[in-house]
Amino acid sequence: MSYCNLGDKATITYQFAKEQPITYESNISPIDITTDKASPSTTGNYNSQGYQITFNSPQGAYAQIQFTVIDYQLYTIGGNNFIRWIPCGSVSFPKNPDGSLAGGATITSPLVIDTSVHCPTVAIDDNKCEIKVLNSGKILFSAQGNCPVTFNVACGDECPNGYCKIDCETYPGYCCISEAEIQGFINRLK
Structure with a gap:
């Protein structure tokens, strides 16, 4: 469904399950809003039980970083190696406000995986919902949380x-x- 007229500021207030309402403002309009079940975006490294990854990085204290995750992805930008991961309790890689994947940490050593370490609780993807704010089919904003998700929209100063x-x-x-x-x-x- 389309909201607001061209040039209006759109203020979207959304709420997942019993969480506090969150407000997102868009200076781009008109906007479309979709809500649906969140689909996990995973790689071949996905394991719902989780596992521990350890790697060296200049961002880590003592140059080493260690996380328990359910998935990870290695990638290269400008000759530098990076890693991003899905932490325990999440269903997808972290995203920027524009919907693109968020950057990860620089990795300067081989990745060590310990499958004997698991997440404290297994994420249940069934109860995750997603809200997306779009303009002309392009994602301006998206967020995920526990179902249900509700929202309302105010246009301009209304x-x-x-x-x-x-x-x-x-x-x-x-x-x-x-x-x-x-x-x-x-x-x-x-």
């Missing part, structure tokens, strides 16, 4: 559906209060 715009003295001169909060306040006054 409040999202289910909220009332109230003038206030702080920037930007108004605030959005949910109708549920107003109803709760009225009930407490009774």
Whole structure:
């Protein structure tokens, strides 16, 4: 579904399961928003039980880094070797706000894998959801968390559906209060 007009600032407030709401603002509009089950993006190194990786890196204390992961990926940029990984409890490689894969650590030694070490808990991919904010089919933002995921959108200086715009003295001169909060306040006054 498409939200906001060309040139509007889009404010998306989303919430996974019982987590706190998070706000993402896009200066690009119109936007489309999709929500769906998260699909794990893994490599041939994936193991749901997890395993420990150890490697030398200038980013590590004492030049060594050690993590328990469920997947890793080695890659080269400009002649330098890097590694990225999926930590225990996650379902995909970390991503930048634009949806591209986040960079990893520089690796300066052969990778040592210890399969006797496992994640404390096995990630259950079934309960992971994903929200994506797109413009003309290009991902502006994506996030994953526990299902369900809910969201609302405000365009420009308007409040999202289910909220009332109230003038206030702080920037930007108004605030959005949910109708549920107003109803709760009225009930407490009774």
